[in-house]
Amino acid sequence: MSHCSLLCQFFISEISAGIRLQCTVCHGTARMGNKQTIFTSQQLDAYQDCTYFTRKEILRLFHRYRDLAPQLVPLDYTNEPDVRLPYELIGSMPELKDNPFRQRIAEVFSEDGQGNMTLDDFLDMFSVMSEMAPRDLKAYYAFKIYDFNNDDFICKSDLEKTLNKLTRNELTEDEVRMVCEKVIDEADLDNDGRLSLEDFQHMILRAPDFLSTFHIRI
């Protein structure tokens, strides 16, 4: 008896799963009247687990990504195509266009380190920059962004670059040097003449408006 019911249940559940499968794959947005599948529900769930976005936001971000180069990015991401958008396109987004650190941001978040981004990188970037991301995560990526030469330390040359980008080279060399010295003097705890990740976190996590300024709303 129990076997019977078990088997029946199994078949029913299989069949219903099959039916549901047909129904639930359509998680794209309806455009021009016909439904378009962009992600499977598994993909969407995975993205929701890995980012701070909701389903709607993920879809919106996808469309933002696609709008950068509609001819390159397919509308069907169910088989995870390997598409990269060049930095020139990413950097021209209105959210990044006026940011002095846009190139660094793109480089840090892109997998190849050149600023060319896949959709995953793109989502990752805006997830970290979103309001929901915690301080620690933001601090980690901020450190990476300000670490221009990728040596895991913010040294004087990095600081000079940061300052010049922030002020558009309007400070004199002496002033820049002085500010760099002051920064290192303030934040360098282990006194090796450069800021390690710990130094940076120690400093930045106390900053009153780090959280409010280090985020991009999209």
Place this chain on the structure above:
Amino acid sequence: MLVKSELFMHATHHRQALFSQAMVYCCDIIIIIIIIIIIITHTHGQPHARLLRRRMPRHKLIASESDVSIEVDEGKDKESCVYYVEVEENCERGKIKQASRDGKRRRERNGETRRKASEKRTNEGESKKAEKKHEKGHRTARKAGEKHGKRQRRKNAGEEDAEDKSSKEKKNMKNEKNKTLKLEEEKEKDVRKKKRKHVKNEEDETNHEKTKQHLKEEKRRKKRKKPETTSESESKSESESASESESKNSPAVGVLGSLTPEELENLKEAVEERKKLITQLKGKPWPMRRKLVVLRESQEFVEKYEGALGKGKGRKLYAYKVMMMKKWMKFQRDFENFKTACIPWEMKIKEIESHFGSSVASYFIFLRWMYGINMILFGLTFGLVMVPEALMGKPYGSLPRKTVPREEEASAMNFAVLWDFGGYAKYSVLFYGYYNSQRAIGWLKFRMPLSYFLVGVGTVAYSYMVVIRTMARNANEEGGGDDTSFNFSWKTFTSWDYLIGNPETADNKFASITTSFKEAIVEEQESRKDDNIHLTRFLRVLANFLVLCCLAGSGYLIYFVVRRSQKFALEGLENYGWWERNEVNMVMSLLGMFCPMLFDVISTLENYHPRIALQWQLGRIFALFLGNLYTFIIALMDAIQLKRAEEEIVKKNMTIWQANLYNGTVPDNSTAPPLTVHPADVPRGPCWETMVGQEFVRLIISDTMTTYITLLIGDFMRAVLVRFLNNCWCWDLEYGFPSYSEFDVSGNVLGLIFNQGMIWMGAFYAPCLPALNLLRLHVSMYLQCWAVMCCNVPQERVFKASGSNNFYMAMLLVILFLSTLPAIYTIVSIPPSFDCGPFSGKPRMFDVIQETLETDFPAWFSKVFSYASNPGLVLPFLLLLVLAIYYLQSTSKTYKRVNMELKKKLQAQNEENKKKNKLAALKAASDLEQARKAGEQRRNSISDLGVNEENPESHVSSSHTSRPPASRGHTSSGHLPGHPQQPQKNSKKR
């Protein structure tokens, strides 16, 4: 529980239920395995096969009782893909070993080809990328491999007894009993075993070597993984350990039925760890690809082993719990999605944010927040007061308080009267006076007066709660921001506002950052000296004096106007024009408009730093608004006193009028039914509550109107004029004098706060106020968004929003408190009107509580309440509260002090560390110097020795030309065969 809730989301509950049953009837597993095999082979080749495979509950069904672990070796080239399957049945223990032996043998058989593949991999797998790709391919191919493997297995079996198998399939479909199947399975295995023995005998030796090689391969792969991870953060090691634990556990799970409790515990822990990992995955600083891989892995792991936990009945319960958790998680996520979808104006605010930076956007976020609060207030008053009265209360015209009096009837529908909230608007649910004092209305027996009172109290209580909670949250978010030790670092790393997406704003931001740096540098170099401190002091005193004069003048003006308007009201408003009727509101609005400008002009005298100047400005405007509001309230109190005097007269007249009525018509017969007089003709009191409500509503309306009109004229018209007159004007209007207006964040926020204060004050007497306010906020959201985007320019001084956020909140709290004071005063100390409102006929408004307690609750309750409310209990309670507050405050003080001390200690330690480090660095440098010298000496001596043996010319060339002398200390020491020890020690010290 929370950790448990991080489960795989997409599994369905059908399967889950099935799963729980499968746990109990373990013998049925074999049937299911076979069915799966059938289904997989059937579905293979179909277009949706991939998806279907993903949805198959293989892990649960198979892994729960019998572990099928599949490994797929996939070389770079697809041609050399080899899959093998390892089946472990654990229904009977004896089978396990046998099955594993089976798998081994199979592996051995496949060893040849696999080795080829693995060799290829080792050649190519050096680079990280290839490794990653391989990992991914490994995982995706695993599923495919499983299927293939099964098919292969079936083939193997099928070669010998195809008949047997087909008959078995048929029997399956007919739901044969499992015992026969088991027998068949065993037979099958025996046959396979025999066959494999032959194979084994043939190539025994070579295969042994190959398996060993394979194991080594595995080890090497693991090792290769490790250096990759160490470069990343520590968090990765967590996952590493988790995966290690998985690999440790996976063989154990295969024999789950015989697991010891400790092992089960371990497994449980591993599963919990995985779940934790899934929840924390968002916060890991990994690239997305890795996150996805880890997610998939851990989901698979959890899915695989979760069902295996628990025992007997507990197992069923566990499965049920897991299922509920899953559903709950799914619901939570959907709810979260829904919630974010419900937040309005997100895109609008985003656009503004990118154009004007975070400070302007903070106003709109504040506005939205306010809108939310008013939505709740509106829901309360509308749902619990206005709608019940309109639906269930007595209809219009049934009572004197619900009808327009005879003398007003003619003009009751005129627009001017309605706009003034007189006429029909006054005698409607919008105002206090319309409500009847009947204790319960309608078939629901709705306690109207009680509801009215509780809603009035509830709105205020809710507002307090929300404001304080928000303040607390904001305070939490702000880390200790007053620390000035990181001045330059913060300026460098946090001054750029990443929200800015507009070139003009970006320009302003660049400029302001540059100036702030320059200021800071100047301040750092020398503490700034004021050249003429007396002059600035004098100017500041003068400015404050002027401001005080302004405030006093505006206060007097309002008081004067209110008194005058009362005079007008007494004489009858019909004789006066529009100005006289709206004088109070207009004067208040105009003062609110022009005084801030005046203050702005005055503040230029003071020469403060812009941030301090902003605070002064805010404080002054706040004082102005507050003064205006309070003069208005005082004047209103006067008006209330007047109305109450009038009411007394009316009361007297009323009795005379009633006596006349009865005397004139029915002289003697007291039992006769009372005469029906049309309610419009009944004389009535002035109803001061409605008057107060009307005043507030008018104030809100006029305030809204002035805001909108100033917006249109001050911003829009100015922008239009500047834009179009610029072509035919003698100076540049756009960059010259009038220019475009900036968005005044502080002024707007203050306006919003005071508006809210008026709502809180007036909502008790005019239940329509929250609705009106909601309308106003809604309109102003759109209007102001539009105005900001089309006619304002970004601020030149870009301020940060975060610091002032709680400042605004604090102001809101103050206003809330100040606005509840008069409302509470009127409720508690002034008796309600005798013929209007829900509390008519009671000596005080709050008596409604007493009444409810007496009539609606059992007797003992009111007794208890009366005991509880006697001063003997209340006073100690209050005392206790005060003590608690005192205690909490003192503890918080001590915490603060401890915090400060710790901070100091930390700083001291840091400095000490710095000193120590410096010393150490110096010492190390000197050591190095010494070592270098020593090394040089030695080398010289050695080379001298060498030179002595060979010719002298080579010595010169080797020591001087081939190597730069500076780097010799480091590099040469290792090369020297004889004396490597000492320099190394030194370098280690460093």
